[in-house]
Amino acid sequence: MAANAQTIETVEGLAGEYKYGFVTDIESELLPKGLSEDTVRFISAKKGEPQWMLDWRLRAYKSWLRMAKEKGEPGWAKVSYPEIDFQDIHYYSAPKKKTLKSLDEVDPELLATYEKLGIPLKEREILAGVAVDAVFDSVSVATTFKGKLKDMGIIFCSMSEAVREHPELVQKYLGSVVPVTDNFYATLNSAVFSDGSFVYIPPGVRCPMELSTYFRINEAKTGQFERTLLICDKGAYVSYLEGCTAPMRDDNQLHAAVVELVAMEDAEIRYATVQNWYPGDKNGKGGIYNFVTKRGACRGARSKISWTQVETGSAITWKYPSVILQGDDSVGEFYSVAVANNAQQADTGTKMIHMGKNSKSTIISKGISAGRAQNTYRGLVRVMPGAAGARNYSQCDSLLIGDRCGGHTVPYIEVKNRSAKVEHEATTSRISDDQLFYCRQRGLSEEDAVSTIVNGFCKEVLQKLPMEFAVEAQKLLGVSLEGSVG
Amino acid sequence: MLEIKNLHATVDGKEILRGIDLTIKPGEVHAIMGPNGSGKSTLSYVLAGRDGYEVTEGDILFNGQSLLNLEPEERAREGVFLAFQYPVEIPGVANATFLRSAVNAVRKHRGLADMDAMTFLKTAKAKMKQLQMDEKFLQRAVNQGFSGGEKKRNEVFQMAMLEPKLAILDETDSGLDIDALKIVAEGVNALRSPERSAMVITHYQRLLDYIVPDVVHVLSKGRIIKTGGKDLALELEAKGYADIIADAA
Ligand SMILES: Nc1ncnc2c1ncn2[C@@H]1O[C@H](COP(=O)(O)OP(=O)(O)OP(=O)(O)O)[C@@H](O)[C@H]1O
Numbered sequence: 001m002a003a004n005a006q007t008i009e010t011v012e013g014l015a016g017e018y019k020y021g022f023v024t025d026i027e028s029e030l031l032p033k034g035l036s037e038d039t040v041r042f043i044s045a046k047k048g049e050p051q052w053m054l055d056w057r058l059r060a061y062k063s064w065l066r067m068a069k070e071k072g073e074p075g076w077a078k079v080s081y082p083e084i085d086f087q088d089i090h091y092y093s094a095p096k097k098k099t100l101k102s103l104d105e106v107d108p109e110l111l112a113t114y115e116k117l118g119i120p121l122k123e124r125e126i127l128a129g130v131a132v133d134a135v136f137d138s139v140s141v142a143t144t145f146k147g148k149l150k151d152m153g154i155i156f157c158s159m160s161e162a163v164r165e166h167p168e169l170v171q172k173y174l175g176s177v178v179p180v181t182d183n184f185y186a187t188l189n190s191a192v193f194s195d196g197s198f199v200y201i202p203p204g205v206r207c208p209m210e211l212s213t214y215f216r217i218n219e220a221k222t223g224q225f226e227r228t229l230l231i232c233d234k235g236a237y238v239s240y241l242e243g244c245t246a247p248m249r250d251d252n253q254l255h256a257a258v259v260e261l262v263a264m265e266d267a268e269i270r271y272a273t274v275q276n277w278y279p280g281d282k283n284g285k286g287g288i289y290n291f292v293t294k295r296g297a298c299r300g301a302r303s304k305i306s307w308t309q310v311e312t313g314s315a316i317t318w319k320y321p322s323v324i325l326q327g328d329d330s331v332g333e334f335y336s337v338a339v340a341n342n343a344q345q346a347d348t349g350t351k352m353i354h355m356g357k358n359s360k361s362t363i364i365s366k367g368i369s370a371g372r373a374q375n376t377y378r379g380l381v382r383v384m385p386g387a388a389g390a391r392n393y394s395q396c397d398s399l400l401i402g403d404r405c406g407g408h409t410v411p412y413i414e415v416k417n418r419s420a421k422v423e424h425e426a427t428t429s430r431i432s433d434d435q436l437f438y439c440r441q442r443g444l445s446e447e448d449a450v451s452t453i454v455n456g457f458c459k460e461v462l463q464k465l466p467m468e469f470a471v472e473a474q475k476l477l478g479v480s481l482e483g484s485v486g
Numbered sequence: 487m488l489e490i491k492n493l494h495a496t497v498d499g500k501e502i503l504r505g506i507d508l509t510i511k512p513g514e515v516h517a518i519m520g521p522n523g524s525g526k527s528t529l530s531y532v533l534a535g536r537d538g539y540e541v542t543e544g545d546i547l548f549n550g551q552s553l554l555n556l557e558p559e560e561r562a563r564e565g566v567f568l569a570f571q572y573p574v575e576i577p578g579v580a581n582a583t584f585l586r587s588a589v590n591a592v593r594k595h596r597g598l599a600d601m602d603a604m605t606f607l608k609t610a611k612a613k614m615k616q617l618q619m620d621e622k623f624l625q626r627a628v629n630q631g632f633s634g635g636e637k638k639r640n641e642v643f644q645m646a647m648l649e650p651k652l653a654i655l656d657e658t659d660s661g662l663d664i665d666a667l668k669i670v671a672e673g674v675n676a677l678r679s680p681e682r683s684a685m686v687i688t689h690y691q692r693l694l695d696y697i698v699p700d701v702v703h704v705l706s707k708g709r710i711i712k713t714g715g716k717d718l719a720l721e722l723e724a725k726g727y728a729d730i731i732a733d734a735a
């Protein structure tokens with residue numbers, strides 16, 4: 001209760017303009033712009049990585065070079081932006097002080113930044129029951145609650161640490177869900193990933209708290225290449241939260257993260273994201289490019305992976321959290337709210353690949369467009385020949401605010417087993433003048449009216465978020481749609 | 487309380503209200519009757535400040551202050567409440583959530599602290615009991631899937647929670663069964679006080695048996711053509727509008 005009140009209070013400060021448009025002035029170690037084999041070697045050396053990791057990166061780099069030469073960036077998404085100059089990006093930056101033992105060692109300015117962001121570092125996370133592995137720029141600088149988790153056999157640490165301390169797990173699972181050559185951005189990420197989070201939940205263990213990572217892009221023109229690997233062993237359970245905000249910027253910032261989830265027999269993973277990166281100004285200038293590959297594998301029978309996301313930020317979002325349903329009776333879920341306002345472009349959706357018998361998937365997508373924004377849902381449901389009795393239910397709803405924006409639904413359905421059942425429903429609606437007037441006649445301001453109507457529209461998804469996150473997400477929806485009517 | 491002076495208003499460039507004068511004193515209930523299309527709902531929208539309803543002449547004073555430059559939500563917070571002829575559905579938004587935001591928006595304007603969830607629930611349940619409404623309507627989405635009568639009752643419930651100074655009821659009786667009519671009328675009467683006023687738009691004298699008006703007006707083609715006491719409603723019921731309209735012409 002207290003934690004909720006805290007969160008509500010913190011988040012209530014979100015009104016007005018994009019609030020997090022500040023840049024923290026922390027001396028950071030910056031690698032000069034540009035990408036070459038040396039860049040890859042530098043990053044690997046900087047992290048004290050073993051040879052196998054460097055080799056893995058170099059293989060990825062070579063593949064990426066080939067992809068860049070042959071095809072370049074993927075062009076099928078309904079987004080447009082100037083071609084990215086991959087030599088004009090910094091591939092590594094890290095706060096100078098590293099490997100800190102306690103919060104006291106953390107740069108006070110960094111703590112102040114977290115404060116401004118409303119990130120519950122000190123006692124707050126205890127109240128909220130959240131262990132925070134804060135990723136600041138590219139290196140994890142604070143990891144909390146490790147002791148308690150360690151006692152249960154849970155590993156929750158930075159990716160760099162995992163590479164050093166748990167090489168057998170990393171070698172076994174890294175790239176096993178998103179192969180090195182999966183796609184242009186994932187391949188780039190594989191070559192130059194800076195850091196990220198690693199989670200391992202041992203068999204039969206139920207992680208007692210919501211694990212949480214806050215990402216933040218801070219160094220000007222630093223491409224962010226986070227790498228997250230989460231493994232939930234037999235019968236284990238974990239709920240993972242990821243949220244982020246970024247400072248106001250003039251140059252577009254590229255973000256190409258990769259998240260891999262592995263669920264073994266009877267395991268369950270819930271992965272929730274609230275994404276609020278700087279969307280750019282009204283004309284889209286200065287926003288974040290968010291090209292993310294998120295994929296989970298339901299390896300074991302009866303395993304379950306559930307993605308929930310609320311996407312309000314970024315100038316361009318290109319993101320398809322997917323589930324490969326390998327196990328019999330496995331379950332994949334995708335609950336998504338994507339908001340695009342002003343000049344934002346979002347092309348998001350999911351892929352559900354049914355391989356196991358009686359595997360089940362549910363897709364609930366809510367797209368909201370305002371201003372001149374373009375919002376596309378792109379979803380693939382594929383039922384492989386062996387997936388007898390597979391079922392999918394998809395529901396894609398678009399809400400339009402004003403008449404200059406667009407909402408698009410592009411479903412791809414491929415069914416190769418006759419006993420499968422796939423259902424797809426789609427609706428498009430507009431916020432009506434009647435609804436707005438009705439709300440305002442009851443005393444709500446126009447912005448509150450929009451926010452109320454939008455929250456109602458997204459209810460099925462918001463309900464899936466953990467409590468604290470749901471409150472935050474609701475406020476964010478309101479904030480990100482400010483000025484969208486009238 | 488309310489002073490409407492020579493009010494002219496247009497919708498899409500078409501003049502619908504053509505010079506209305508009407509004064510409602512504190513504590514009074516005025517009934518507005520009139521044929522379909524005479525401008526009754528238009529008058530209620532103009533009073534509530536709906537976009538697209540343009541006042542071209544005249545003024546509306548509420549407790550001495552002109553409403554014309556106020557946004558709809560500002561008028562609502564000042565205490566103007568409109569029970570809609572056709573209440574609007576808001577999918578996914580729980581009635582309780584919606585109403586609590588409304589109550590707190592009004593309270594904030596009056597310098598009062600937010601009503602906490604517990605107090606809100608207690609108050610809401612008490613009012614629902616008076617209106618013989620099932621508590622489950624608190625959790626249902628605003629007006630979604632409500633029957634015609636349930637929607638109307640929900641409007642009166644909202645009114646009871648918001649305690650407006652001026653309540654405008656636009657055909658709140660239509661769609662109600664006989665028992666519901668009585669219950670809703672009691673709900674309106676419960677709000678009657680020397681400080682509150684109401685404008686009751688209706689086609690049926692029956693409602694006025696329960697909510698006894700101080701004054702009855704007949705609206706036709708955007709003008710008030712006759713004003714009288716509660717007997718006027720009886721007369722209309724017996725004879726229809728034809729004679730009065732002919733007299734006025
Ligand atoms: N947008 C519009 N454009 C043109 N005419 C309109 C518009 N809206 C309303 N009108 C007209 O204004 C007139 C008054 O309508 P209003 O709804 O106020 O009537 P009313 O007295 O409430 O009728 P009823 O008893 O049927 O509810 C009608 O002739 C209607 O067609």
Ligand SMILES: [Mg+2]
Nearest residue numbers: 526527528571
């Ligand atoms: Mg009407």
